Amino acid sequence: MNARSTGAVLTAGVAVVLSATAVAPAFAQPQAAEEQATVSVLHAVPGLTVDVYAGDKELLPDFAPGTLTEPLKLDAGSYDIKVFKDGEGPKGTPAIEKTVEVPAGANATLVAHLTADGKPALDAFVNDTSKVPAGKARLTVRHVAAAPAVDVRAGGTAVFQGLENPEEAKGEVAAGTVSADVVLAGTDTVAIGPAKLDLAEGSNTIVYAWGSAADKNLALKTQTITGMHTAPHAVPAGETGLAVAAAHNQGITLGALSAGALLALGASGYLLRVRRRTDAS
Template identity: 45%
Template sequence: MKRSRWVRIGVIAAAVLAMIGVAAPASASTQPTWRPFGIAQVSVFHGVPDTPVDVYVNGLRVLNDFQPGHFAGPYLLPSGTYRLAITAADARNDRNPVIGPVAVSFARNTSYTVAAHLTPSGSPTATVFTNDLSRTPQGTGRLIVRHTAAAPAVDVLAGGSPVISNLTNPNQAALVLPAGTVDAAVALAGTTAPVIGPAAVPVQAQRDTIVYAWGSATAGNLTVAVQSLRQGSLFDFPWMLRH
């Protein structure tokens, strides 16, 4: 994926955040203290098969030649409402989008993933998912499954048994699990024959592991993509350095 202006937007937002951060007094801890500002965390997932795209925000191309199955971000952006449009990769502007334009709103101190994907019938669409970054108990992580495929309702199987049932596009379900590896598969609802997997999915402590089922059942290209986000506040200073 090519470097884009979206990265610059994230860097600018981070710089603004740095300028409003207030350092602790010299007699206190040397760890900087951050005050909440109008900042949101935003990632983008491309789940439309065989279709490289460009992504425009407020008329500005921020992702160029974005490839299916890939993620961009996460980036820190000023909270507010944005005009999002997704075009063919060779488009010169966002006047003829394949998805949108749509207005998307990002709240302060909140994490989102914008997913471009297929509807159950196979049409391109976009869904904004809110990421729950609340901390799970020590030694556990959160496994989230998002149905973004052109496919009917599915069950998620672990060890051959359903742990999530009748999940439909574009919905999600979450489990809090001990850190480790889960042998997971996806089957059509009410069946146990996998249409995706089985695959070993690592669940990390104090992280959200987000599995996207994407592609098309009719085209026979169903697959998964995995996103990992650290739990905790967006304004935890060490967290920001690592992302």
């Protein structure tokens, strides 16, 4: 049960930033909550630390592989991304300089990763925040690794089959703990896992298979979105089985950033730097 993400794929680059240009006069003031988007960023390119810039302003310094940022509230609009290999910005040539769009009201994750044949790419996935039936949790799996098609198994049973990069698949499962692994499609050859996933009622647990099969660094990264309960909340979890739902993902793009979003991202980058300096001391 495959699903092709329609998120925009960049031809080069390794990480994500939202950069500033004046898009419209309305962006001079913060937008209402319903006109904003919730955006997280995942760096899933192994072995390459990057700096993310907005114009000449550094927003995410030393952005390391496997890092998932906290969700940010950003004004909807066009965003111009500039991404540099660590230490090469802002005067050098960016690895990515791309304009994309962030729609109002979306909850999205931007993922810098490798294509199936190992080339850097950027995909944007819209996260499903619709209500989850009582006693259930939503499980979403995204293939963003330099690897062939895979099957995703829960308790040894394939629940998502033939998943290709950069596809996603999702379904509903009884809330609780499930043991999951990733195998090469149509085989029992384990590529990643097994790993125990704690699936909370009313949540969407998103699992990213990332890394490179050739370099033997395939790994899982999880993201959890909560608050999608359907009353009544306290229903027994029951059996652990997936009811596979529609797996198509609506695409999202990035581009030039409003002043309010720049402030949020700038603060995020500053806090990352301060945290690293504190840890080092």
